[in-house]
Amino acid sequence: MLEFLESITGVPTPLLFGQLLLGLINGAFYAMLSLGLAVIFGLLNIINFTHGAQFMMGAFVAWMLLNWLGLGYWWALLLAPLIVGATGVIIERTMISRLYKLDHLYGLLLTFGIGLMIEGVFRNEFGSSGLPYRIPAELQGAWDLGFMFMPIYRGWVVLFALICCLATWLVIEKTRLGAYLRAATENAALVQAFGVNVPRMITLTYGAGVALAALAGVLAAPIYSVNPQMGTNLIIVVFAVVVIGGMGSILGSVLTGFGLGIIEGLTKVYWPEASATVIFVIMAIVLLTRPAGLFGRA
Amino acid sequence: MASETTAGTIAPATSADGVWGFSRAQLAALGVLIAFLAIAPFFLYPVFLMKLLCFALFACAFNLLIGYVGLLSFGHAAYFGMGGYIAGYTAKAYGISPEIAVLAGAAVAGIQGWVFGWIAIRRQGIYFAMITLAMAQMVYFFCVQAPFTGGEDGIQAIPRGSLFGSISLASDMTMYWFVAAVFLIGFLLVHRIIHSPYGQVLKAIRENEPRATSLGYRTDDYKLVAFILSATLAGVAGGVKSLVFGIATLTDVHWSMSGEVVLMTLVGGLGTVFGPVVGAAVIVTMQNYLAEMGAWVTVIQGAIFVAVVLAFRRGIVGEIAHALRVKL
Numbered sequence: 001m002l003e004f005l006e007s008i009t010g011v012p013t014p015l016l017f018g019q020l021l022l023g024l025i026n027g028a029f030y031a032m033l034s035l036g037l038a039v040i041f042g043l044l045n046i047i048n049f050t051h052g053a054q055f056m057m058g059a060f061v062a063w064m065l066l067n068w069l070g071l072g073y074w075w076a077l078l079l080a081p082l083i084v085g086a087t088g089v090i091i092e093r094t095m096i097s098r099l100y101k102l103d104h105l106y107g108l109l110l111t112f113g114i115g116l117m118i119e120g121v122f123r124n125e126f127g128s129s130g131l132p133y134r135i136p137a138e139l140q141g142a143w144d145l146g147f148m149f150m151p152i153y154r155g156w157v158v159l160f161a162l163i164c165c166l167a168t169w170l171v172i173e174k175t176r177l178g179a180y181l182r183a184a185t186e187n188a189a190l191v192q193a194f195g196v197n198v199p200r201m202i203t204l205t206y207g208a209g210v211a212l213a214a215l216a217g218v219l220a221a222p223i224y225s226v227n228p229q230m231g232t233n234l235i236i237v238v239f240a241v242v243v244i245g246g247m248g249s250i251l252g253s254v255l256t257g258f259g260l261g262i263i264e265g266l267t268k269v270y271w272p273e274a275s276a277t278v279i280f281v282i283m284a285i286v287l288l289t290r291p292a293g294l295f296g297r298a
Numbered sequence: 299m300a301s302e303t304t305a306g307t308i309a310p311a312t313s314a315d316g317v318w319g320f321s322r323a324q325l326a327a328l329g330v331l332i333a334f335l336a337i338a339p340f341f342l343y344p345v346f347l348m349k350l351l352c353f354a355l356f357a358c359a360f361n362l363l364i365g366y367v368g369l370l371s372f373g374h375a376a377y378f379g380m381g382g383y384i385a386g387y388t389a390k391a392y393g394i395s396p397e398i399a400v401l402a403g404a405a406v407a408g409i410q411g412w413v414f415g416w417i418a419i420r421r422q423g424i425y426f427a428m429i430t431l432a433m434a435q436m437v438y439f440f441c442v443q444a445p446f447t448g449g450e451d452g453i454q455a456i457p458r459g460s461l462f463g464s465i466s467l468a469s470d471m472t473m474y475w476f477v478a479a480v481f482l483i484g485f486l487l488v489h490r491i492i493h494s495p496y497g498q499v500l501k502a503i504r505e506n507e508p509r510a511t512s513l514g515y516r517t518d519d520y521k522l523v524a525f526i527l528s529a530t531l532a533g534v535a536g537g538v539k540s541l542v543f544g545i546a547t548l549t550d551v552h553w554s555m556s557g558e559v560v561l562m563t564l565v566g567g568l569g570t571v572f573g574p575v576v577g578a579a580v581i582v583t584m585q586n587y588l589a590e591m592g593a594w595v596t597v598i599q600g601a602i603f604v605a606v607v608l609a610f611r612r613g614i615v616g617e618i619a620h621a622l623r624v625k626l
Contacts (some may be wrong), residue, residue, distance in 0.1 A: 022365060027540070041424075046424075047424045047427070047428065056416055095604065095608060098608060099607070099608075102611075104424055105370045105423065105424065105427065106607050106611070108370070108372075108427055109370075109560065109564065109603060109607050110425060110603070110604060110607040110608070112560075112600075112603060113599075113600045113601070113602070113603025113604040113607065114600065114603075114604060115600070116557070116596050116597070116599055116600030116603065117597050117600030117601055117604070118598030119595075119596060119600075120593045120594065120595075120597035120598075120599075120600060120602075121336075121597055123592075123593035123596065124592070124597070161302060187370045232553075236431055236432060236435045236553060237432075237435075239428040239431060240428075240435075242428065243421070243425060243429055243432065273443055274557040275437045276439040276442075276443075277439045277440065280432050280433065280435060280436035282537055283432055284417050284433070285431070287417050287418075287420050287421065287429065288417065288420075291420040291421060296595060
């Protein structure tokens with residue numbers, strides 16, 4: 001069976017599946033981050049350029065909780081999104097909320113500036129080299145799947161990201177809160193007229209989107225080294241993912257994120273030099289054929 | 299997005315006051331600028347001034363898009379950096395004279411702007427910014443791997459050569475006059491474009507694109523030409539910069555360079571003629587004085603972004619013009 005697969009794909013099976021798994025993991029991060037961006041964009045109409053920095057803060061808060069307070073991975077998974085989300089709430093209340101009446105591009109510029117500040121502060125404090133974060137004891141080791149060794153932690157990341165995305169979808173599509181949110185996305189003034197506190201909802205939505213980024217950061221901490229630049233390079237790719245998927249649908253964001261991660265992984269097998277640029281090329285092709293994005297509304 | 303800073307200031311192409319579309323206040327400012335260019339190298343370090351002028355030209359090119367068409371390109375480093383690489387490579391590998399090298403860099407940047415602009419103008423606003431950023435990141439990865447760029451080392455020891463094959467640019471003073479001339483030509487060119495009938499249509503698109511369309515203008519074509527012009531000028535700025543310093547590196551194609559040119563234009567004043575020059579002067583000077591502070595420069599730049607967006611959206615020149623009730 002494996003020999004047969006090798007003869008079709010032309011590459012050693014462990015290499016193929018290894019890269020596929022790596023692609024799935026990258027896809028998990030793309031999905032979680034683009035989901036947060038889409039939720040924020042839906043209600044606030046701004047692209048949150050700070051998203052990458054907030055992803056990085058999630059990883060750093062996990063590191064600080066462990067090294068300064070002795071609180072391990074499972075605590076970080078709970079606390080880091082809350083802490084970073086709270087900073088997001090402060091940012092929204094003190095700064096972003098002043099811009100809603102202006103051109104949306106000012107929101108982009110503001111959040112870009114905030115992102116620079118956060119990244120600079122962390123670089124001053126921790127340097128650029130990166131800090132290690134150990135995989136929690138419960139998730140160490142690997143399963144032998146027959147055709148490859150699957151590190152348990154990596155499987156966990158993919159599974160947990162899927163659960164997060166599904167939970168977000170359930171909240172937005174199936175709960176009363178989500179119904180308010182969708183209604184406010186369509187027409188905020190009308191929802192406010194019905195007595196819903198829209199400004200508070202906007203603040204909490206921003207906080208939730210940021211918390212999702214921080215959660216992705218905690219998941220990423222044991223895989224990538226924790227360093228101040230980890231978010232910025234990722235977020236540019238996520239922007240391309242958002243353009244490809246369009247920000248109209250939640251499941252669309254998730255599907256696009258995972259799909260592009262897998263494509264990127266496969267490119268690493270067959271044409272390693274192109275793996276850094278393949279997502280941008282796909283973005284160009286999608287723009288030429290379907291400008292609104294695969295799942296977007298024009 | 300510059301509409302609120304310049305609302306109601308659209309002058310007809312042939313404004314009665316002033317020369318070449320410059321108002322009286324602008325002529326005075328232009329006089330100050332030219333006087334500064336003439337005197338400055340005798341008081342200030344010429345290499346610093348040349349760096350400043352390269353960035354000023356880069357910011358003017360960027361301002362053509364954001365200030366007059368309302369398009370926020372977040373990937374202008376791609377054209378600036380590529381202009382630098384091509385000019386540096388052709389000057390070093392083929393030993394061609396500097397003006398041809400810069401033109402080669404500008405041409406490649408312009409073609410690149412044509413392709414990327416053609417793709418990016420399919421979307422507007424925030425999407426346009428994200429697409430241009432992503433395209434520029436693609437160029438960055440290309441430059442990391444392409445053999446002619448020298449990867450992490452960049453292209454080093456680029457010769458300045460002799461202008462038109464006869465005037466050696468080896469001395470900083472001679473090079474300065476060349477750079478100052480290129481800057482001034484580029485600056486006046488941007489001004490001329492803005493005040494041409496074509497420029498008036500660009501402003502109409504900025505103010506109300508559906509209306510411009512309904513008046514029969516193919517707005518996408520206008521935007522694309524503006525994008526190509528802006529990319530080409532950015533390529534000129536990058537090409538001259540690589541000749542000045544004799545080096546072309548990945549720094550100039552990195553996304554942070556795209557952010558810097560946005561910051562310069564924003565600080566100086568979006569949609570003002572002299573704003574990008576002042577903004578470039580402020581930011582380059584700041585970087586020069588704070589160079590040893592490392593990552594704090596990033597923090598300060600971020601803080602300036604936040605402060606300008608929240609409290610100071612007209613920028614320095616915009617505020618002065620507003621206070622004096624003139625156009626600058």
